[in-house]
Amino acid sequence: MSAAGEGRDFSVVICAYTEDRWEDILEAVASVGRQSLPALETLLVVDHNPALLGRLRDRYAGERGVRVLANAGPRGLSSGRNTGIAASLGHFVAFLDDDAVAEPDWLRYFAEGYDDERVMAVGGRTLPAWASGRRPAWFPEEFDWVVGCTYRGLPPGKVRVRNVLGGNASFRRAAFDACGGFATGIGRDGDRRPLGCEETELCIRLTRSLPDAVLLIDDRAVIRHRVPDARERFRYFGGRSYAEGLSKALVARSVGAGKGLESERRYTTRVLPAGVARGLRDAVLGRRGGAGRAGAIVAGVAAAAAGYVVGGVRARRGVAAFSSGPIVSTAPSEAAR
Template sequence: MSHPDISVVICVYTEDRWEDILAAVGSVRRQSRPAAETLLVVDHNPALLKRLGQEYGEDHEEVRVLANAGPRGLSAGRNTGIAAARGEIVAFLDDDAVAERDWLRHFAEGYADPRVMAVGGRTVPAWASGRRPDWFPEEFDWVVGCTYKGLPPGRVRVRNVLGGNASFRKSAFDVVGGFATGIGRDGDKRPLGCEETELCIRLSQALPDAVLLIDDRSVIHHKVPAVRERFGYFRTRAYAEGLSKALVARSVGAGKGLESERRYTTRVLPAGVARGLRDAALGRPGGAGRAGAIVAGVAAAAGGYVLGSLRARGGTSTFTVPGRTPASGPATVPGRPPARGGTR
């Protein structure tokens, strides 16, 4: 498939991001490799649904406005978009991000190989203050939904793509269902995540020959509001990541669920701490703060993981994959037994 049609899904939930939504859609419409359509999925907000319907009416046939057909949250919104998409490839863009002109072109190139089931890109932070806070380590840019230091450059094979800047063959969802609800974000509530990690691991388990790529030429710029530049958000988001990772490990097994995280915590983060301490010794701004933030972030994530594991074992944390029975324990993928290993 050399020239697949691409449907772009943007999930939206608040009128507070009205200008951001328009900017996101505009960036898709300016692509050098045009999208077949843009689907705006509105998450249980009738006023926003009506307003967007008026904005993109009959004169904008390439933009369709839909209501989230599932429970509140990002995962169900994405699943609604997947179900409605007409393209052979489904790409996802955050509602507060803008894509560079060749974003979709580089995605499409990855699918020349029929084994490729997903292609992700590079997400660059656009700080509200105009610059990265001195104390904020690049190794933790995932806290603000961006590509973090430690990921390999170029077009490389990965365990999972990052959900705000990613694409999948639509046929992949026929095999493994959609994004799990109960793991990812729900508007402005606790900033959970990892739903794309869980889906990508399920996909690789169901299709062992599947290839998942990140191509760092597929670039988007993701807004980082002032509140997310603060240490309080940093710590809360790291804690929430631990909670989510516990559910991922429960779904697909700790071996795969934590495979990349082990390398990250044993190689990337110690190097980051050492670099921060060296900068501090040389009198460079923020060195000690970055080293301390890495340590604090690891501690917060570990605490969230422990609590999340206890909740998962006790059945108080649940998640559901469309097409499967609601689960609080190991999930099942087509043609395979339940994932084993639990948490450890």
């Protein structure tokens, strides 16, 4: 039976770590409840925050289809996702950021991708919801990944990709059976430096374990990701770019620079130069923010390159080593308290 026929076979995992996002978390869960293809369940995984854990358990006590879990592994997004995977009951596991809202047909478009048995993962398109109501004039679309969104340069439509983006993605359960869980020691860890790339590393491991596996992005599967004021500032832009370089160094050391930087080479040699040229052209034509966007691209590349160099040195010294995360067993009946 195809995924579309299985209907309620999607488990949706939402990882949360702070009460500061309380309203966002409630909106994320509500958006799953509005899906045209109903989810089997929504799993809220709380990352080592007893107050938030208790509050969410009280909020969703007795609510059908929503379970609240404590992260059963070390602190961090990767362990939280692995906890959700272990507790999930569906044939497919989808991930939604705790500060994002899914469009009503999000899961339906994911399901369509799995009609082909070779497809092991389907991702979607993530649009920014700026706290200020509009994109900062200097902020280049080529760097929307800085705020967890789909960036300019990704191919449109329904296309095959090296990796999906973790905050808006789904996997066939067999993918985790084949390659294990998300790597620990590489992804985000609460309010500490915003590392990432854990989904990149996982997807590369997946295609090594299953050479015939197909990974897709379908840009009809849309979520809207909230971008708070603090992330609209250049300071965050630079810090996140630097952290991306650190993360890429860890991924390259784990899976090799060939696969680890395959997509990034095209991005840096084609997409970014085109973005700089576009910004400079807009500046010449007197269009708002053109020079700022061109400058931000150059600064972002420099920050990421610096992070990559530092990350490479640390990885060689064993300072930032990480390992493939285990799928931590969590009994659903115990987690549903």
